[in-house]
Amino acid sequence: MVVQRAVAALKGVLPSPVDRLVAHSPGHQGTWHWYEDHARGTAELASRFAEPWGGGDLAYRLGRDHDTGKGACAWQEGLIEEATTGRKIRRPPHNNAGTLLFARTAERVPALLPCAGVIEGHHTGLSAWSEVRLRLKSLMIDSSEVDEAIHRVAMVMPEVLDGSCPTVPNWLDPRDTAAVEMLVRMTYSAVIDADRLDTAAHFRPGTHIRPHVGMHELWERYEARRQGAIVERQRSKGASWLDKLRENVYQEALEAAAGKPGVYRLHLPTGAGKTFTGGGFALRHASLHGLRRVIVAVPFISITEQNAAEYRSLLDPEQGPPVVLEHHSAVNVEAPQSPGTSTNARHGQKRGQPNRWAKLATENWDAPFIVTTTVRLIETIFGNTPWATRRLHRLANSVIVLDEVQALPDGLLTPILSGLRELVEHYGVTLVLSSATQPELAALNPWRSGLPQRDVVAAPAPLFEQLRRVRYEWRTGPDVTLTSIAAEAADHDQVLVVVNGTKDANRIHRAWIGTNHEENPGILHLSTRMTGGHRRETIQAAKQRLGEGMGTFLVSTSLIEAGVNLDFPRGYRAKSTPESEQQAAGRINREGKRPVKDSVMTVFDPQDGLKPEMVYNTCAIAAASRRFGDGLADPDDLDALRSYYQHRYRLQAGQHSKDPNGATGEVIEALRAKLHYPEVARRMRMIDNEHSLAVVVIRPRLEEEARQAVQKAVDQLRHGLPTPATYRALQEHMASIPKRELELAINAGHAIEITGDLHQWVGSYHPQRGIEPPA
Structure with a gap:
């Protein structure tokens, strides 16, 4: 037998008794991963993960039986020959045996039967239950293709034949399809993570589960440091009425x-x-x-x-x-097909x-x-x-x-x-x-x-009145264009302009710079065409210039509208939805240090700009047009906002759509x-990745140490040896461009594949605007 020949070849190097089953090859550690160790290790870990919702017994059973198909002689022989010779051996699928084994025990509780899909899809993903059910029906009629695997696994793990049905979570209503659907998802997650972690522990020994950190400890650390930050802020800038209001809000939240x-x-x-x-x-x-x-x-x-x-x-x-x-x-390491059709010849994979x-x-x-x-x-x-x-x-x-x-x-x-x-x-x-x-x-x-x-x-509601810090103006008509708004905004010393798309942001920035192509540190640009690190640097530069009273002109897409702590005296927002307009206004007079009458947010409708209907929900635009605008409510009106949302949802939901x-x-x-x-x-x-994809950019202006770190992470991905830290290292070096644009860039040699649908941008990168949109 092949098994005996392989074992003979491995004698004195890798112990592999004939009466034991293996789950994974030795890898670099030189130790087989025994089947029963992997099955029980996965089961125990999955049970621990699922215990919080009463699914521990169910997850244990699925984790224990998920690799039952590996008991087949053909699968075992293939793995051992592959480990011995180094040649890639095609092995039969190993998901059907465990799927059938679980289904046989769960037949008495029909609500649990769909959980058989956890085993069926533990490598490829959750399939439609209708497809799994057809495969099960076929296996129930003729189980000869999986009986051998089940029998061989039972020889080393007799408990797989005990026939008992797993315990059902006591809250599960079999008639509630949403509850059954989510139970399958959650159990699948617990088993998949347990399987991956147990496998990783074999190939890369060491701690793969982080030590537990108690929430009470984190809460105390958070509160102590927060109070320290407040003391430092007040020491350097002095206490303000806004600080007191924020503290009152915070204390009310802690009571809640x-x-x-x-x-x-x-x-x-x-x-x-x-x-x-x-x-x-x-x-x-x-x-x-x-x-x-x-x-x-x-x-x-x-x-x-x-x-x-x-x-x-x-x-x-x-x-x-x-x-x-x-x-x-934004990396999808399992993308089914990325732009282009070439193969990675070096690694022999499509x-x-x-x-x-x-x-x-x-x-x-x-x-x-x-x-x-x-x-x-x-x-x-x-x-x-x-x-x-x-x-x-x-x-x-x-x-x-x-x-x-x-x-x-x-x-x-x-x-x-x-x-x-x-x-x-x-x-x-x-x-x-x-x-x-x-x-x-x-x-x-x-x-x-x-x-x-x-x-x-x-x-x-009273907080919104207390914190009303801007007044709105509305600018419409045939004379309103991106160029006219750029010119008007340039009359102010510090101004924010928010537009609906990257091309519009690009046009405003170019209009401000004019024919002078030298960099002006006071003219800034923000969009997803810039890497995360580049955006962070730009936001920090804007914050510093604003704080020092220096001239600051910033044009941005909507990404600035939430969570970006900038404080401009004047702002312009291209027509959008009221919630977006209010969020943009939150960057104007943010600290409440200026009179409301002097802190203006102008909502404008440029004739040559990207129309809101192309970006935002059309029902939202329709509902907003009746309530907000010149002579109507402004976006800070809570009653108008509440009515707007209700109308917006009525226009769309169910029979009203x-x-x-x-x-x-x-x-x-x-x-x-x-x-x-x-x-x-x-x-x-x-x-939808049909429209937008991430690319890694090693910016020319990065310092050498940072460039080397990014290149190292790219190489790890390219060679198939990443760690979670690899992805984190790349996050601030990613920008986003439309898929069609990426396809053109690949053909022009401006982008090269890293892995999956992730590419490296090697074309030009503007020091202020990032990856430029095509002319």
Whole structure:
């Protein structure tokens, strides 16, 4: 037999008794990963992960049996020959045996049967239940292809044939398809993460699970450092009425944190200290209720960069591993196909094919405080691939702060709200909805009944009046253009202009510079075409110049509208939605040091600019046009905002939509009820990679040490040996461009593949504007 020959060749080097099964090759350590060790190790870890929602027994069973198919002689022989000869051996699929084994025991509880999909898709992703059911039906009729594997595994692990049915979580209603759908997702996540961690521990011995950090300890550290920062701020700048208002708001939030877990609304005007208040509430609430972690999700990468830096200063220890994880990497290491059709000849794999180390290194959110993007959070909840879903179980017994919640896309609201409700009701999640323009989410079907929402700050309306710091003007007509606004704005010493797209921002910046192509340090530009590090430097330069009273002209896309602490005396905002206009106004007279009458935000409608209908929800624009504008309400009017949101949702939801199936994601919710995981994942993409892709840029102006660090991370990805730190090292060196533009750049030699759908930009990079849009 091949097994005997292989064993003979390995004698004296690698012990491999004939009566034992192996799960993984020796790797660099020279030690086989025995099957029973991997099966039991995965099962125990998965059970631990799933225990918070009563799914420990179910996850243990799925983890124990997930690799049953590896017991087949053909699979064992292939692995041993591959390890012995170094040649790549094609082995048979190993998911069917465990899928059938689990289904046989779960037949008595039909609600558990879809969990067989956890084993079926533990490498490839969750399949549609209808497809898994057909495969199971075929296996039930003729199980000959998997009987051998089950029998051989039973020889080393007799318990796989005990026939008992796993315990069902006591809250599960078999008739509730949303509950069944989420249970499969959460259990899949627990098993996938356990499998990957146990495998990683074999190939890379050492601690792969971070030591636990108690929320009470983090809360005390946060509070002590926050108070120290306040004392330092007041020492250098003096106390102000705004500091006192923020402190009162913060203390009220801490009192509200004692409330029981559930859904909370943090409705505060811009400048009221929402970031620190939200973090303080979350940590205090987690400490009081024994929750495991805090996840802060924000809509823009620029906010994660700033918020993560602030939270690190308050939470990371002076020595030892950090506790704040920033995760917004746009890398998809398992992209099915990236632009272009060439192959990576050096590594012998097609573009976009995953590699083992890239999958093992994917972030699994094993940290007590996480700052991520809303895109990553929604991908985690509704994805179906192992790399996206393995971190989902980390949300159980956590506080999720949805910052700038108004930025959730209307077209996905029904499934998002339904999924979040499941997490709150069955997985111990406390959800904090944070925004200065709080949407009326209770008007939508998933939250219309039975899900109370509490206010962190009981009476926000007076705060909005106290913190009214701007007056609005409206500029429309045929003479209003990007050029005319650029010229008007240039008459001020310090001004912010916010536009609807990167091309418009580029035009404003060029108009300010004029024919003088030399850099002017006072003329600044912000967009996603710049890397994260470049944006951070630009924001810091603007902040410093504003503080020193120097001339500052900044044009930006909407990424500046949330979480960027800049204080301009004058602003212009291209026509958009009222929540976006209010957010932009939050960068004007932010500290309240100027009279309101002199702090003007002009909302303009440029004839030659990108129209809001091309960027924003058309129903939102329609609802806004009736309420906001010259002679109507301004975006700070809370009653008008409330009416606007209700009207906006009525225009879209269910029978009121032009789409007979609804325009807030009702079709996706129906797919969830059918357990069609791949199609749900496809439709839930908040950023469609058909339109926007990330690229790594090694900027010419980086210092040599930084350039070498980025190049090292790129090389690690390219050679298939990344770690989670690799992705974090690249985050501030990523910019974003449209897919079509990237395809043209690849053909022109301006971009080269790294891995998956991630490329390195090697074309020109403007020192102020980043990657220029095509002429």
